[in-house]
Amino acid sequence: MWRSLLLRGTTCLLQVATPRFLHQRPFPPLCARLLTQPPLRRTTCGLELRGQGYFLAHSGTRAFKRDAKSSLEPAVSPVTVTDIKLYLRTKEIPFHDGHSCLHTPSIFVEPSARRDSFSLFVDKTTGQFLCKDTLAEGSWEDLQDCLEVMLKEELDFLSPRVMLEYLDSAEEQEEMEWELREVQRIWSSSVPFSDLPEDEAQLIKTMFQITKISNATLKRFGVRLFKPTKSLVFPWFGGPDSSLKGVKLLSAQSTDTDKVIYNEATVPKCNSYYNLFGLPLVGRMDAEVVLTGHELDTLAVSQATGLTSVALPRGVSCLPPILLPYLEQFKRVTLWLGDDIRSWEASKIFSRKLGFRRCSLVRPGEYRPCPAEALAQGKNLAQIIKSSIPAGHKSIMSFKQLRDDVYGELVNREQVAGVKWGRFQELNRILKGHRKGELTIFTGPTGSGKTTFISEFALDLCMQGVNTLWGSFEINNVRLAKIMLTQFAMQRFEENLEQYDYWADKFEELPLYFMTFHGQQNIKTVLDTMQHAVYLYDINHVVIDNLQFMMGQENLSVDKFAVQDHIIGAFRKFATNSSCHVTLIIHPRKEEDDRELQTASIFGSAKASQEADNVLILQEKKLATCPGRRSLQVTKNRFDGDVGIFPLDFLKASLTFATPVKGKHKLRQLAGKPEDELEVKKEVRKEVKKEVKKEVKKEVKKEEVKKEEVKKEKAARTTKTPRTDKKLSESMEK
Numbered sequence: 001m002w003r004s005l006l007l008r009g010t011t012c013l014l015q016v017a018t019p020r021f022l023h024q025r026p027f028p029p030l031c032a033r034l035l036t037q038p039p040l041r042r043t044t045c046g047l048e049l050r051g052q053g054y055f056l057a058h059s060g061t062r063a064f065k066r067d068a069k070s071s072l073e074p075a076v077s078p079v080t081v082t083d084i085k086l087y088l089r090t091k092e093i094p095f096h097d098g099h100s101c102l103h104t105p106s107i108f109v110e111p112s113a114r115r116d117s118f119s120l121f122v123d124k125t126t127g128q129f130l131c132k133d134t135l136a137e138g139s140w141e142d143l144q145d146c147l148e149v150m151l152k153e154e155l156d157f158l159s160p161r162v163m164l165e166y167l168d169s170a171e172e173q174e175e176m177e178w179e180l181r182e183v184q185r186i187w188s189s190s191v192p193f194s195d196l197p198e199d200e201a202q203l204i205k206t207m208f209q210i211t212k213i214s215n216a217t218l219k220r221f222g223v224r225l226f227k228p229t230k231s232l233v234f235p236w237f238g239g240p241d242s243s244l245k246g247v248k249l250l251s252a253q254s255t256d257t258d259k260v261i262y263n264e265a266t267v268p269k270c271n272s273y274y275n276l277f278g279l280p281l282v283g284r285m286d287a288e289v290v291l292t293g294h295e296l297d298t299l300a301v302s303q304a305t306g307l308t309s310v311a312l313p314r315g316v317s318c319l320p321p322i323l324l325p326y327l328e329q330f331k332r333v334t335l336w337l338g339d340d341i342r343s344w345e346a347s348k349i350f351s352r353k354l355g356f357r358r359c360s361l362v363r364p365g366e367y368r369p370c371p372a373e374a375l376a377q378g379k380n381l382a383q384i385i386k387s388s389i390p391a392g393h394k395s396i397m398s399f400k401q402l403r404d405d406v407y408g409e410l411v412n413r414e415q416v417a418g419v420k421w422g423r424f425q426e427l428n429r430i431l432k433g434h435r436k437g438e439l440t441i442f443t444g445p446t447g448s449g450k451t452t453f454i455s456e457f458a459l460d461l462c463m464q465g466v467n468t469l470w471g472s473f474e475i476n477n478v479r480l481a482k483i484m485l486t487q488f489a490m491q492r493f494e495e496n497l498e499q500y501d502y503w504a505d506k507f508e509e510l511p512l513y514f515m516t517f518h519g520q521q522n523i524k525t526v527l528d529t530m531q532h533a534v535y536l537y538d539i540n541h542v543v544i545d546n547l548q549f550m551m552g553q554e555n556l557s558v559d560k561f562a563v564q565d566h567i568i569g570a571f572r573k574f575a576t577n578s579s580c581h582v583t584l585i586i587h588p589r590k591e592e593d594d595r596e597l598q599t600a601s602i603f604g605s606a607k608a609s610q611e612a613d614n615v616l617i618l619q620e621k622k623l624a625t626c627p628g629r630r631s632l633q634v635t636k637n638r639f640d641g642d643v644g645i646f647p648l649d650f651l652k653a654s655l656t657f658a659t660p661v662k663g664k665h666k667l668r669q670l671a672g673k674p675e676d677e678l679e680v681k682k683e684v685r686k687e688v689k690k691e692v693k694k695e696v697k698k699e700v701k702k703e704e705v706k707k708e709e710v711k712k713e714k715a716a717r718t719t720k721t722p723r724t725d726k727k728l729s730e731s732m733e734k
């Protein structure tokens with residue numbers, strides 16, 4: 001019977017057959033994380049301790065295995081909550097309409113053994129389901145298949161093994177078992193705080209700046225110390241048997257400015273670490289919770305207020321939908337995620353997933369630091385939580401409601417400007433940063449290196465925690481990932497294969513996802529996939545390479561520019577509505593070879609250029625002296641109007657771009673009319689002319705100095721003694 005079920009639902013059930021670590025996610029149906037599954041097999045694994053941090057490392061070689069499962073096709077039609085409800089009603093399955101999920105009786109538990117009558121949760125946005133009692137999980141199609149079989153066979157329930165037993169490959173199993181052993185090993189060799197000598201416990205608390213957290217609180221949450229690295233160990237208990245599923249190790253390093261820098265490591269790896277820290281302490285009847293961005297914050301909230309509190313596993317970077325069922329019971333959720341603009345933005349985005357109506361947000365500010373710091377400073381945490389503001393927003397509001405937002409933006413000017421590039425300082429100077437909700441249009445001549453540049457541009461941001469989704473329609477994901485990995489490691493691997501694993505492991509940790517489209521695509525399918533990815537992975541940046549692949553052959557004869565405008569408009573709307581930055585690569589119109597590109601080289605109409613917040617052009621000027629040199633020109637910057645151009649050298653060995661050595665080229669910044677490229681170009685030309693004049697003047701001066709010296713020498717020779725002559729010639733030689 002299960003074989004027939006498997007055959008019927010081959011596509012969707014195969015998606016469940018992915019690595020899972022008890023509670024891991026299967027790949028989502030619409031987009032796949034290309035590098036989630038390591039393509040190579042681990043043979044020897046070990047633990048390595050470096051400084052204060054704890055790292056997972058392995059040595060030895062890996063047997064190469066071609067991985068065919070790394071890409072998945074997008075779903076044909078995404079499910080809506082209305083579809084789900086309709087289906088459940090037609091099958092006469094009772095359900096509660098919850099905040100983010102529909103709750104139904106679990107079909108994976110025998111009716112007589114059901115502790116909670118509604119323990120199966122169906123995500124209202126994706127249709128993904130989770131049975132909290134058995135941890136069986138899968139897609140909406142899986143659930144439908146299971147229900148159909150049950151009804152047909154007149155069964156009361158199904159064994160959860162139906163969903164759990166799509167076994168992973170041998171090496172994935174091996175990896176899971178290895179991880180499980182590591183978890184046990186770390187846990188059993190770490191010490192509860194109550195077992196530590198008082199002075200040692202105090203020393204550790206001082207290191208982590210948690211002197212006000214009592215041993216009793218640490219004990220309640222099961223926090224221990226891993227002595228070899230002086231790391232705090234936060235356990236992940238879960239599942240029906242509340243067993244140990246993973247650990248997070250936190251190490252602390254103090255800086256010169258008395259600030260503490262924290263380093264985290266998790267087992268299993270962070271992209272499969274789904275621990276809502278504090279969950280075992282949640283009572284079945286609890287109706288209020290404080291959601292924090294860090295384990296230490298949860299300890300502080302719980303101790304200071306006695307309120308139920310849980311911490312997100314990956315801080316403010318994401319709220320994985322698989323955790324939503326665990327938050328369904330709460331009628332009120334207070335999000336107190338941190339003390340910066342990023343936390344504030346994240347709390348607004350997460351409250352969408354949780355349901356606006358039950359959420360209230362603690363606005364970061366001088367008097368509202370993060371909970372652990374608030375406790376350390378002796379603030380009244382209960383009062384801060386009480387002063388949180390409702391997340392639900394109205395379409396019409398007064399300045400009174402906006403007042404604090406405006407003040408927050410003024411105080412945190414730097415953070416509001418967005419994430420800064422690590423490798424492109426000039427971009428920081430012109431654009432100020434990479435902001436959520438904006439649309440960037442990027443163009444450049446054919447084959448000039450657009451993909452290569454944007455790949456590094458996006459990688460740079462991704463390395464700083466910007467969750468990134470790539471839609472590469474032109475080159476396949478393997479090639480793109482290869483380019484990015486080369487740029488990430490700043491070296492090619494063809495000659496250094498032994499270093500591949502080290503860098504691939506690091507690269508795998510980046511919050512980077514790839515759409516599996518290739519070739520011409522329908523814009524609606526692409527937007528649906530993007531929407532889905534934003535929900536699942538809290539994507540902050542989508543890169544589309546390139547727009548021409550959404551134009552559709554048949555439309556080209558109609559009105560090419562109208563189609564282009566429509567597509568740009570759709571991406572604009574998506575960026576705004578999803579608070580997600582979209583970078584769109586567009587091929588320019590045909591230009592004469594010797595002319596530089598302008599904003600007008602891209603767009604069909606002025607409407608489209610209005611939609612973009614930023615317009616970037618990769619200018620290609622073939623110079624005999626610097627053949628690889630390009631310039632990046634910003635012709636539009638809605639944030640503060642600054643535009644400008646700067647040169648870029650291409651480093652073939654690492655496929656990266658760099659600004660030529662300082663002083664040679666001066667960044668020209670222009671304030672004023674943002675889209676006036678002619679002005680920009682004039683200024684640039686003036687700048688170049690000035691530079692050339694300066695160089696020529698310098699050369700002439702040098703020549704004059706030389707001539708003067710030669711003259712002096714000659715004069716000296718005729719007047720001085722042979723002994724002085726000798727000295728002079730020696731010094732000349734020197």
Ligand SMILES: Nc1ncnc2c1ncn2[C@@H]1O[C@H](COP(=O)(O)OP(=O)(O)OP(=O)(O)O)[C@@H](O)[C@H]1O
Nearest residue numbers: 445446447448449450451452453627628629630650
């Ligand atoms: N500045 C550069 N100088 C020389 N070669 C470069 C430079 N930048 C990229 N390349 C190389 O040029 C080739 C094409 O680059 P890429 O695919 O990024 O260009 P593109 O502009 O996206 O192309 P297309 O117009 O086809 O989309 C690649 O092999 C890349 O390594």
